[in-house]
Amino acid sequence: MKNKILFVVSLLFGLMFINAGLNKFFNYMPVPKDMPESLVKLMTAFMQISWLMPLVGAVEVIGGVLFITNKYRALGAIIILPVMVGVILTNLIYSPSGLPIALPLLIINIWVIIENRKKYLPMVS
Template sequence: MNSRFTYLMRLLLGVILLVFGLNKFLNFIPAPELPENAASFITSLATTGYVLQVVGVLEILIGLLLLTNKWVAFALVVLAPISVNILLFHLFLDIPGISGALLVAVINGILMYKLWPKYKPLFN
């Protein structure tokens, strides 16, 4: 996990998560125009009053853990279902916006692969 490549991937993923997590609270990046089904889905999540906030807090915490190089293996495990859901949202509801979701999912996968020895005991 100490190569320059994994270091850069960890920092890139950390920055992405921190920025998009903070954006859920500060709204400094305007929301893109979404297809009707995608907009309806996001509206229903926002209506709950907690889902998007919880995801935002998790993204911020995971981003900070990655940027500070603390509990990285744990952070990546917590991020896995979030990144899969982001990917599935774009795959089924907003295919034009899938590039960012693919980037997050691929980097998450690469970093988990690089840390595989830490996860191996989970499968014994």
């Protein structure tokens, strides 16, 4: 039962990141109208760095695809972790209204990392 729950949660998590990553390339999701001014300034500054958003988008898509697959889920979780830290910090500082979505995603990511902790031991030993 635990494996089935983990698969469904990982599938949804991975699809959310694939969607977010593809949006950075194709811009098909509208920008919310009620974004705080400071967050708009931050995103505008990020967009000025021409390679940053495509890089983050590629990391999100690759990490999302890996996160869905059982064999490479541990690698996907590690790849997505820095993006999740950025999402959490951005929501904490600029837009706390996004935390109800970001915190469960961080918890899922940490859960998968803990479940796969034995796979990471060769990296730290």
